[in-house]
Amino acid sequence: MKAIIINSIVIIIGGSILLSCIQKTTYSSPIGYDFTKPVKYNMPAELNEISGITFNKGKSDRIYAESDGIGKVFYFSPGDKTVKYTEFKENGDFEDIAISGSQVIMLQSKGVLFTIPLAEIGKPQTTNLQKNKDILPEGEYESMYANDAGEVYVLCKHCTMDKTSKKSSGFIFQLAADGTVKKTGDFSVNVKHIEELLGVDKISFHPSALTRNPLSNDWYILSSVNKILVVADAKWKIRHVYKLDQNLFTQPEGITFDDQNNLYISNEGHVPQPGNILKFLYKKQ
Numbered sequence: 001m002k003a004i005i006i007n008s009i010v011i012i013i014g015g016s017i018l019l020s021c022i023q024k025t026t027y028s029s030p031i032g033y034d035f036t037k038p039v040k041y042n043m044p045a046e047l048n049e050i051s052g053i054t055f056n057k058g059k060s061d062r063i064y065a066e067s068d069g070i071g072k073v074f075y076f077s078p079g080d081k082t083v084k085y086t087e088f089k090e091n092g093d094f095e096d097i098a099i100s101g102s103q104v105i106m107l108q109s110k111g112v113l114f115t116i117p118l119a120e121i122g123k124p125q126t127t128n129l130q131k132n133k134d135i136l137p138e139g140e141y142e143s144m145y146a147n148d149a150g151e152v153y154v155l156c157k158h159c160t161m162d163k164t165s166k167k168s169s170g171f172i173f174q175l176a177a178d179g180t181v182k183k184t185g186d187f188s189v190n191v192k193h194i195e196e197l198l199g200v201d202k203i204s205f206h207p208s209a210l211t212r213n214p215l216s217n218d219w220y221i222l223s224s225v226n227k228i229l230v231v232a233d234a235k236w237k238i239r240h241v242y243k244l245d246q247n248l249f250t251q252p253e254g255i256t257f258d259d260q261n262n263l264y265i266s267n268e269g270h271v272p273q274p275g276n277i278l279k280f281l282y283k284k285q
Helices: 191-198
Strands: 002-005 008-013 016-021 039-042 050-056 059-067 072-076 084-087 094-100 103-108 112-117 130-132 139-146 151-159 167-175 181-190 209-212 219-223 228-232 238-243 252-257 263-267 276-280
Touching (some): 059 094, 094 139, 094 151, 103 139, 151 181, 167 191
Parallel strands (some): 139 209
Antiparallel strands (some): 050 059, 094 103, 209 219
């Protein structure tokens, strides 16, 4: 005779009871955040494929975003039902966006950085842009971060140079006032350490977004394919790896912080579900 109860299976055989528990996956959150309690902003159709988000100096009253495959800088306030944009007449696989000083930076997946004066955003269209190409090794790129000092960090998603190594390579550039960039250094993310913290023998790590916590200076690295959030210290040493609930983080492609240390993660949409931005309020520990 068998009796089934929630989350357990109880089998009674000859007076003996065998109990088999169904294990549930548990998810944790970075210190200061609760990933079970987001504020959710659904995106309009234009941003169904939202793949990057940022703020200007952390001011959360206006979000800047881009959509995969469209040469437009979108801008809107959290909760807006419609969005505005400035078009810059370039098509391609745009994967991340950042603002540094007076420039908006757009990352194309093939490793091209487009820079547009921030003063141009608000116009219907602009031709005032700088195209920085042939500055990155062969590969695919989705992750970028820039600070107010003009430092721009770009992290490989798939790079030929990393094919047989246990690392993801990254590159540092200095942004000039005219929108041009010059390489100043490099860094790497230790994939072997990520495997160790996850308790797996092998992982194909494919970063999809990058940002820096303004309070701790830790790096936050999203991998949509792997459904994980990696936290590294200022020198790129891996500190924590968090598994993400795929029911909430359906396709996490963008990440940023505001000046109150609140964390924002954007997800591309899948019909009938729209793209969205999830806001996680910071609570001091």
